[in-house]
Amino acid sequence: MIPTQGKKKWMQLPRDVVVGPDVIYDLKDVCNDLKLKEGAFIVTGHHTKKIAGDVVHDILNECGYNPVIASSKEASMTEVNKIVELANEANSRYLIGVGSGKSIDVAKLAATQLDLPFISVPTAASHDGIVSSRASIHDKGKKASIEVNAPMAVVADTSIIAKAPYRLLAAGCGDIISNYTAVLDWELAHRLRNEPFSEYAATLSRMTAQILMDCPEDIKPELESSVRIVVKALVSSGVAMSIAGSSRPASGSEHMFSHALDMVAPNSALHGEQCGVGTIMMMYLHGGDWKKIKECLEIIGAPTTASELGIKDSYILEALLVAHKIRPERYTILGAGLTPEAAEKVARLTKVIS
Ligand SMILES: NC(=O)C1=CN([C@@H]2O[C@H](COP(=O)(O)OP(=O)(O)OC[C@H]3O[C@@H](n4cnc5c(N)ncnc54)[C@H](OP(=O)(O)O)[C@@H]3O)[C@@H](O)[C@H]2O)C=CC1
Ligand SMILES: O=C(CO)COP(=O)(O)O
Ligand SMILES: [Zn+2]
Secondary structure (H helix, E strand, O other): OOOOOOOOOOHHHHHHEEEEOOOHHHHHHHHHHOOOOOOOEEOOOOOHHHHHHHHHHHHHHHHHOOOEEEEEOOOOOHHHHHHHHHHHHHHOOEEEEOOOHHHHHHHHHHHHOOOOOEEEEEOOOHHHHHOOOOEEEEEEEEEEEEEOOOOOOOOOOOHHHHHOOOOOHHHHHHHOOOOOHHHHHHHHHHHHHHHOOOOHHHHHHHHHHHHHHHHHHHHOOOOOOHHHHHHHHHHHHHHHHHHHHHHHHHOOOHHHHHHHHHOOOOOOHHHHHHHHHHHHHHHHHOOOOHHHHHHHHHHOOOOOOOHHHOOOOHHHHHHHHHHHHOOOOOOOOOOOOOOOOHHHHHHHHHHOOO
């Protein structure tokens, strides 16, 4: 992974966070609150265009704000450059990312490059990038976690999110639960490497994971109340990253494992699903209660094994062996790397591979 770019000197948080059923129709009020009217540029995905992108377009069109809409197919620099060019041509004054992690990340980075405000409208609660001041983008065969401007507003319509495939919500839970090992790694780096550490960011991140771990049975398909729990946790997790000025409180060795899987496995699973499985194994390495993590993910219905991820055992082992190289500047429990024997032991003992 390409190292994170220049650290902000101050904390950026969204000004408006709107979460609830049908709040997509409050978007007009949010835009008015932010003094954003004409010149909206909507970045959406191929599926999510019909689910919410077109709705956002119609809402702003009815207000006479002349919105432009474009679909983005992947989180890559090519797509970011395309959006920057189109938004420039359209003389856009602000960007709105409507959809999944990829659409939101593309819109977030394009808005930062254009120095324009950005509004996040997630259609799934699958990752904590919905509110963070970071964007994960592929460039020249590598994934980069880039510091960007935080969204000015987040509009999370829980009625839309509740209708998304349950797998996406369960993945969001995996991304939240991974905060446990991310914070353990950060504490380790603080003790061993004197890495700067924020007690506030770490506490918020850990508490966010704890709230979910205390009530995994409350996360059920098509329940608006479940969506609300997960969205709030994702917002807290994103705020923890903003406080830290890096993804440290929400991304440690388990994320390095997930990023490594994205590189080595031909068909990787969802980001949050992979992070959840990574958390089980990294918690074992930390000597913590990995069984509790596994049990919690099982109750939620998130994958806990290679076969549930749809990934061959051999790729899990390959990813474990290269994970420490993904982001060498970020010290974690993986240290200088696992031996093949140690990698096999952690994967077998935690029953991630059989
Ligand atoms: N910036 C940050 O801080 C973070 C960024 N990330 C990044 O986010 C990405 C992962 O995002 P994630 O959302 O899990 O996965 P994807 O962006 O890969 O989206 C998964 C799929 O879900 C579809 N989808 C989304 N909402 C709905 C819905 N309501 N109904 C039906 N289908 C829907 C999308 O459709 P469509 O084709 O329309 O997109 C897409 O095909 C990764 O690239 C990861 O690196 C993750 C964590 C933090
Ligand atoms: O996924 C993230 C937090 O959940 C962002 O972390 P990265 O910096 O590893 O992309
Ligand atoms: Zn994540």
